[in-house]
Amino acid sequence: MQSEFISAEKIVSVLTYKLLVDAVERGLGLFSQSNAEDVADNSTVDQPVRTVVNISNNGFLGCMPVYVEADQLLVTKLVTFFPKNKDVPTHNAIIVVFSANTGVPRAILDGDVITTRRTAAASVVATKHLANGNPRVLAILGCGVQASSHYEAFSDTFQLEQVRVWNHKPERAQEFARSREHSHNCVACDSAQDAVRDADVVVIVTSSNTPVLMAEWIKPGAHINGVGACRPDWAEIDPALMKSAVVYVDSREGALKESGDIILSGAKIFAEIGEVVNGTKSAKRDKTTVFKSLGMAVEDAVAAKIVLDEFGL
Numbered sequence: 001m002q003s004e005f006i007s008a009e010k011i012v013s014v015l016t017y018k019l020l021v022d023a024v025e026r027g028l029g030l031f032s033q034s035n036a037e038d039v040a041d042n043s044t045v046d047q048p049v050r051t052v053v054n055i056s057n058n059g060f061l062g063c064m065p066v067y068v069e070a071d072q073l074l075v076t077k078l079v080t081f082f083p084k085n086k087d088v089p090t091h092n093a094i095i096v097v098f099s100a101n102t103g104v105p106r107a108i109l110d111g112d113v114i115t116t117r118r119t120a121a122a123s124v125v126a127t128k129h130l131a132n133g134n135p136r137v138l139a140i141l142g143c144g145v146q147a148s149s150h151y152e153a154f155s156d157t158f159q160l161e162q163v164r165v166w167n168h169k170p171e172r173a174q175e176f177a178r179s180r181e182h183s184h185n186c187v188a189c190d191s192a193q194d195a196v197r198d199a200d201v202v203v204i205v206t207s208s209n210t211p212v213l214m215a216e217w218i219k220p221g222a223h224i225n226g227v228g229a230c231r232p233d234w235a236e237i238d239p240a241l242m243k244s245a246v247v248y249v250d251s252r253e254g255a256l257k258e259s260g261d262i263i264l265s266g267a268k269i270f271a272e273i274g275e276v277v278n279g280t281k282s283a284k285r286d287k288t289t290v291f292k293s294l295g296m297a298v299e300d301a302v303a304a305k306i307v308l309d310e311f312g313l
């Protein structure tokens with residue numbers, strides 16, 4: 001067996017947000033269609049909730065398999081999250097693609113770029129469907145790897161007038177804004193409250209285990225993408241905001257098992273974002289909405305397909 005290894009450099013060169021947003025939107029739709037009662041032909045997405053192995057106080061290893069019948073994709077991602085890492089990234093991943101005919105491995109892909117970009121693409125999809133009109137002011141809470149990809153994906157997709165960033169270590173927010181001041185009106189804020197005041201869209205991408213975004217700061221009708229807090233006892237959003245907003249998720253099953261923001265607040269899930277994509281659930285654009293993203297293997301699979309197709313593999 002000899003599988004091709006596809007490096008991060010190669011992936012970066014082909015995995016554009018334009019291709020990804022469309023692919024992830026389709027993947028989210030297929031996933032939710034597969035769970036619907038009247039399942040259409042060829043629409044199976046077999047994606048169990050990821051298995052998580054805890055490594056004492058250091059972090060976890062997540063195993064994320066999926067079979068996407070429509071694309072004949074059999075894929076699994078292995079991803080680690082070690083939040084205390086300092087000189088190496090906090091998330092590390094590889095993705096293995098197998099032949100859905102024979103089970104023979106086809107390729108092994110670096111998983112970091114795919115994880116980073118497909119997560120931002122999923123937030124873009126949710127924002128396209130749930131924001132109240134064209135978003136002009138974007139607030140990003142947290143200034144790590146996901147903040148960068150969200151900044152790029154949102155700048156690519158929307159006509160933004162201002163991006164406000166906040167980080168719990170302020171010098172990181174200053175640096176983030178300084179390095180982007182020429183591409184957009186990107187400003188660092190001293191507090192999370194200042195950053196989200198009157199923002200049309202909020203992206204929260206922190207490693208915090210306790211809420212940093214409060215309900216009373218949010219403009220009514222704003223849309224929030226909650227991307228961090230992926231364990232059942234972690235939360236980064238005020239429970240009062242979770243309970244008062246209309247809540248969308250990537251996977252109901254996943255959210256009820258993994259999302260502290262949902263489990264600890266007792267917030268009701270209105271819909272999966274894939275159901276909105278499929279037109280089977282409505283987009284409450286005039287209400288304050290939260291998209292709680294935990295990340296799904298189907299997103300990795302459709303991203304891997306773009307890469308394999310681009311390289312003719």
Ligand SMILES: NC(=O)C1=CN([C@@H]2O[C@H](COP(=O)(O)OP(=O)(O)OC[C@H]3O[C@@H](n4cnc5c(N)ncnc54)[C@H](O)[C@@H]3O)[C@@H](O)[C@H]2O)C=CC1
Pocket residue numbers: 081083090091115119142143144145146147167168169172205206207208209212227228229230293294295296
């Ligand atoms: N939903 C999804 O599909 C995915 C979610 N994630 C999650 O997104 C979040 C961000 O990921 P990355 O940017 O890759 O991580 P990162 O390690 O690059 O950045 C984390 C950010 O959180 C900030 N932070 C750490 N502790 C904090 C605290 N107590 N309060 C406020 N901010 C704090 C850090 O200063 C940093 O700016 C993580 O929670 C991660 O697990 C990551 C990948 C996929």
Ligand SMILES: O=C(O)C1=NCCCC1
Pocket residue numbers: 062079080081091115230294295296
């Ligand atoms: O979907 C993913 O990939 C991840 N989600 C939560 C944090 C680890 C990576």
